[in-house]
Amino acid sequence: MGEKIDRRIVKTKEAIFQSFMSLIAKKNFEDITINEIAEQANINRGTVYFHYQDKYDLLNKCIEENLNNIVSVTTTTDADGETIDLIQSSFLPVIQYFEKNHSFYASMLSNKGIPVFRDRMLELITTHIKIHINMDGDNQNYSKEFITQFMASAFVGVIEWWILNNMPQSPEDVAEQLWGLLKRNQVIN
Template sequence: MGEKIDRRIAKTKEAIFHAFESLIAEKNFEDITINEIADRANVNRGTVYFHYRDKYDLLNKCMEENLNNIISVITTINSDGETVDLIQDSFLPVIRYFQENQSFYASMLLNKGIPAFRVRMSEMVASHITIHINMDGDNQNYSKEFLTQFMTSAFVGVIEWWILNGMPQSPEYFAEQLWGLLKRNQVIN
């Protein structure tokens, strides 16, 4: 019986997320109301408040889930409980994830009411770059922090450009180009 309740809760939360994501695609975050989210999700207002404190809490949970999905595409946990990168010779899985979720990412990046999304995405990318950047060779005369921020801005900026311009290149071509640039700049080996 407990399993049915869990499934119902999961379905309700999923409906609320989808309603919220579709509203974000249509209007600025600040203009969205809990009533609109509830109506679109086909639940009552109290149900939304049962799961989320307010629309800001819902936004944070939505951003967290989607950014965690990116992490799950690029990492796994080994038998020792350590996080292991799956990205060894291609960004293609990540780029395909962005392609599959283009509507959400375009909405979040375009919506002027949500600057926190780009900031969080940048923080996530920076933490990954910091781990992988090679400070030897051409990079040895630079500050690691400076290089990390530079490459983070470039990475997030080019992803944003690709998504917001309707993905003018195939995911394969885009991933290959991005991989080459990061490799050339010693962010990946």
Template structure:
């Protein structure tokens, strides 16, 4: 991709994020985005159909980065790759705190929370499959939902309370709770 195009797209996405931190998504106009990004409206429309398409592409790009950071660590000497993946994910969230805080606070973007939870659901399902837990489907589904809801809830709390601790600290605390619950689930299998 041409560097100028990438630079414009980054500026446009950053402008949208900044505006969303200031006001509700529904009240943001293409003119405001263009002005903030220092591009003309035509540039925005050459990349995006409208502000909803821009938001969808912005979400997709950020979620793709999250998925990549959440993927299992390939270091075979790591005694706990799932915990390391959680840390990497929380570090990615922390690195882009303005974006995620804005999305989690903006009521118009409830779909982001659902997409985040789906991503975490998939990671937890993978963890269950890796551990060969012998649970019936209903027990497995309930366990996955419980663990992913708890994780997303803690992430939301972390952002709504202005990240009161580092990604490493919250990973340690969250992991100890998740691990305790996983042990209880394993004992029922």
């Protein structure tokens, strides 16, 4: 039998998260206080500290949860319980996830006090590209690490541009163009 989740804890954490995100959209991370987070969430500051060590812990948990969500939209399991990597067929679920969570990603990428978010997103994409890169053909003359860093930086840069410019192209167009560029560069088969 699974562990029962207390709905009050879930609601409280959601209120803290929403308060935090609302504040990040308005001001620099370094200027945000636990008091402000608690006040906006309409809870006691001790409640914030009950769930998080400090605002850095809260930030890390928010980043971790959202990056894990990116991974979860890229994988599924088959009838045998084996993991299937959906990235083999399309980037569309990932791009649609970014669109659905635009305000979070726009806040994280535009707030100068949070360079760790972009770094962790780049690390996630780098790991994923390294797994899928094809080192045959044109790529055999290059360093795998060099190509991986180049393509991961390009991918994150395009996503950052798209999000911070209020998604000027549809998710379908972005997914198709990214897929084509990565395929052309043998990052995906």
